[in-house]
Amino acid sequence: MAVTGDETEAGTSGDLTACxxxxxxxxxxxxxxxxxxxxxxxxxxxxxxxxxxxxKNREAARECRRKKKEYVKCLENRVAVLENxxxxxxxxxxxxxxxxxxxxx
DNA sequence: TAACAGTGCCGTCACTCAAT
DNA sequence: ATTGAGTGACGGCACTGTTA
Numbered sequence: 001m002a003v004t005g006d007e008t009e010a011g012t013s014g015d016l017t018a019c020x021x022x023x024x025x026x027x028x029x030x031x032x033x034x035x036x037x038x039x040x041x042x043x044x045x046x047x048x049x050x051x052x053x054x055x056k057n058r059e060a061a062r063e064c065r066r067k068k069k070e071y072v073k074c075l076e077n078r079v080a081v082l083e084n085x086x087x088x089x090x091x092x093x094x095x096x097x098x099x100x101x102x103x104x105x
Numbered sequence: 106t107a108a109c110a111g112t113g114c115c116g117t118c119a120c121t122c123a124a125t
Numbered sequence: 126a127t128t129g130a131g132t133g134a135c136g137g138c139a140c141t142g143t144t145a
Binding site: 115118120121124 | 126127128129130131132133134135136137138139140141142143144145
Binding site for chain 1: 114115116117118
């Protein structure tokens with residue numbers, strides 16, 4: 001199953017904001033990228049335009065799927081962490097109840 | 106062992122959204 | 126209005142496990 005050894009103890013401090021599918025804007029040079037091919041929709045012949053568009057979309061799809069997989073993995077890790085926390089809290093509640101019962105008896 | 110179902114990855118199309 | 130990036134949906138292909 002998933003949730004292998006890597007990303008160990010992802011929830012030590014409960015970083016629940018870790019799983020963000022979008023907003024990787026920081027590293028991606030949105031505006032200035034691809035200066036060599038900028039405006040390819042305008043100039044080149046239709047066949048080349050199409051080839052270039054397909055290539056870009058191919059790469060975009062790959063990246064999109066990669067991010068999505070990463071996101072899902074991250075969510076699975078969160079689930080595992082929260083399940084553990086839940087288990088611990090239930091156990092704690094049980095023992096506290098136990099202590100209380102013994103006191104009132 | 107052939108036939109089939111399930112799964113994962115890929116390429117493409119169609120669409121949306123933000124930037125220009 | 127145009128352009129480019131991102132993404133959901135779809136179909137195809139390859140691989141794997143299961144069953145008769």
